[in-house]
Amino acid sequence: MLRSLQAYLKNMEKKKLQEIEKNCQSTISARGINFRVYAANNRAEEKKWPLDIIPRIIPKSQWLKVAKGLAQRVKALNLFIDDVYNAKKIFKDKVIPKELIFNSPLYLKECEGFSPKHKAWSNISGIDLIKNIDGDFLVLEDNLRVPSGVSYMLENRMVMRDIFPELFTRYKVSSVHQYANKLYNCMTECIPKKTNNPHMVLLTPGIYNSAYFEHSFLAEQMGIALVEGKDLFVENDHVYMKTVKGPLKVDCIYRRIDDNFMDPKVFFKGSLLGVPGVFKCWRKGNVGIINALGTGVADDKAVYSYVNKMIIYYLGEQPIIDQVETLLCGDKKNREHVIDNISKYVVKPSNASGGYGIMIGPKASKAEKEEMIKNIKKNPRNYIAQPLEILSTVPTITPDNIEPRHLDLRPFILTGKSTYVTTGGLTRVALKKGSTIVNSSQGGGSKDTLIVDSKN
Amino acid sequence: MSDFWKNYDSKSTFDGYISKEKKLRTHAKIIAGILEKYGKKKITRN
Numbered sequence: 392m393l394r395s396l397q398a399y400l401k402n403m404e405k406k407k408l409q410e411i412e413k414n415c416q417s418t419i420s421a422r423g424i425n426f427r428v429y430a431a432n433n434r435a436e437e438k439k440w441p442l443d444i445i446p447r448i449i450p451k452s453q454w455l456k457v458a459k460g461l462a463q464r465v466k467a468l469n470l471f472i473d474d475v476y477n478a479k480k481i482f483k484d485k486v487i488p489k490e491l492i493f494n495s496p497l498y499l500k501e502c503e504g505f506s507p508k509h510k511a512w513s514n515i516s517g518i519d520l521i522k523n524i525d526g527d528f529l530v531l532e533d534n535l536r537v538p539s540g541v542s543y544m545l546e547n548r549m550v551m552r553d554i555f556p557e558l559f560t561r562y563k564v565s566s567v568h569q570y571a572n573k574l575y576n577c578m579t580e581c582i583p584k585k586t587n588n589p590h591m592v593l594l595t596p597g598i599y600n601s602a603y604f605e606h607s608f609l610a611e612q613m614g615i616a617l618v619e620g621k622d623l624f625v626e627n628d629h630v631y632m633k634t635v636k637g638p639l640k641v642d643c644i645y646r647r648i649d650d651n652f653m654d655p656k657v658f659f660k661g662s663l664l665g666v667p668g669v670f671k672c673w674r675k676g677n678v679g680i681i682n683a684l685g686t687g688v689a690d691d692k693a694v695y696s697y698v699n700k701m702i703i704y705y706l707g708e709q710p711i712i713d714q715v716e717t718l719l720c721g722d723k724k725n726r727e728h729v730i731d732n733i734s735k736y737v738v739k740p741s742n743a744s745g746g747y748g749i750m751i752g753p754k755a756s757k758a759e760k761e762e763m764i765k766n767i768k769k770n771p772r773n774y775i776a777q778p779l780e781i782l783s784t785v786p787t788i789t790p791d792n793i794e795p796r797h798l799d800l801r802p803f804i805l806t807g808k809s810t811y812v813t814t815g816g817l818t819r820v821a822l823k824k825g826s827t828i829v830n831s832s833q834g835g836g837s838k839d840t841l842i843v844d845s846k847n
Numbered sequence: 848m849s850d851f852w853k854n855y856d857s858k859s860t861f862d863g864y865i866s867k868e869k870k871l872r873t874h875a876k877i878i879a880g881i882l883e884k885y886g887k888k889k890i891t892r893n
Contacts, residue, residue: 446878
């Protein structure tokens with residue numbers, strides 16, 4: 392099959408190929424695929440989504456193993472979060488130091504003694520993967536709070552199907568389009584009490600959020616209402632949506648708001664984004680919330696270093712996918728080692744996202760390194776260090792040529808009663824030569840990820 | 848291996864298309880066909 396596919400592509404008319412890039416840009420504009428970044432003066436700037444037309448290709452046989460490893464990892468993480476807020480067995484057995492968790496700003500004492508339906512806390516997980524020098528996938532980061540990017544994975548495929556239609560109709564490229572259906576099913580599975588006609592909503596902070604495109608895209612794809620906090624209210628410990636026909640009881644909320652802003656009665660009092668009283672409704676089992684509040688406790692780069700141990704502890708299995716070696720600066724010996732060898736390490740804040748606050752030792756200036764050492768000494772728990780992994784590359788179109796560029800991969804895993812792993816994920820690519828920062832907020836681009844059955 | 852890939856330098860890390868021995872990976876031949884035949888200038892908009 393591969394040979395015939397190659398022949399098909401080689402025989403494509405020259406004119407058609409010349410149109411590909413042009414079509415790609417116009418399709419992105421027509422579909423309104425964009426994202427928002429905040430400049431230094433805090434002004435929002437809307438940018439067109441950067442898609443490189445040379446796709447990443449992963450053989451299906453390799454992907455099947457990775458998908459199994461991702462499901463395994465997320466299962467262990469969910470068992471861990473449930474254990475943190477309930478039995479606390481893992482601390483009693485001294486597998487993980489409890490101080491690491493209970494001193495974390497992401498631990499919510501308000502969630503103690505509670506389990507969401509199916510004990511599924513991280514319903515939507517985005518696990519960042521990189522390929523090492525041997526071509527094996529490694530986990531770089533676990534994103535369990537409100538991971539974003541899945542809409543771009545879906546849109547990338549829609550654009551590629553528009554510009555390479557025959558590639559997808561004639562050959563075995565695994566589809567990604569089940570995601571919205573699977574997410575909808577996941578939400579219904581997370582409704583605490585069985586109901587015949589469930590009402591579900593996607594709760595967004597609003598149009599100024601950098602991921603608003605994704606919020607509106609997913610709500611539309613699932614056919615559910617896109618709401619802001621002011622559209623919901625609580626009465627008798629049930630959540631209702633305001634509609635022109637009167638209040639409508641809400642059964643499940645896909646929230647894209649951080650824990651602290653969800654309920655001003657319980658968390659940050661000044662929050663105008665959340666819904667007063669929603670936490671109590673959730674704890675009483677009157678509404679489902681995905682991801683569950685408190686999930687962030689496992690989305691912490693310091694906790695990440697223990698996930699392999701969690702897999703062995705909870706599942707009695709060896710991890711299928713390995714992860715990057717990580718040193719916790721909270722440990723005195725590690726801290727001294729990292730400070731003495733700061734030029735060799737990538738130092739990251741434990742609780743940040745979006746690529747912000749990262750120092751890449753081999754490339755950092757003297758001043759940047761000194762600043763980081765100061766920060767580590769001031770708040771050691773907040774920093775981890777990893778050796779600079781040389782991310783794999785894929786040919787990427789540059790202004791002058793086609794050159795290798797570093798990339799990572801964010802697959803998404805849905806967990807309700809059942810588990811679903813996307814086929815592939817969002818490939819993010821660093822567009823600057825030699826850069827390993829792939830975040831779109833910092834100049835990164837993206838590629839479609841094709842899982843191909845190379846046996847045929 | 849065609850001339851197209853000779854200037855493509857990815858020896859320092861794992862590359863999804865080209866191996867260290869400068870051979871096209873089997874699964875990457877799908878798209879590499881386009882790149883080899885038409886080159887960058889013809890794919891991108893001038």
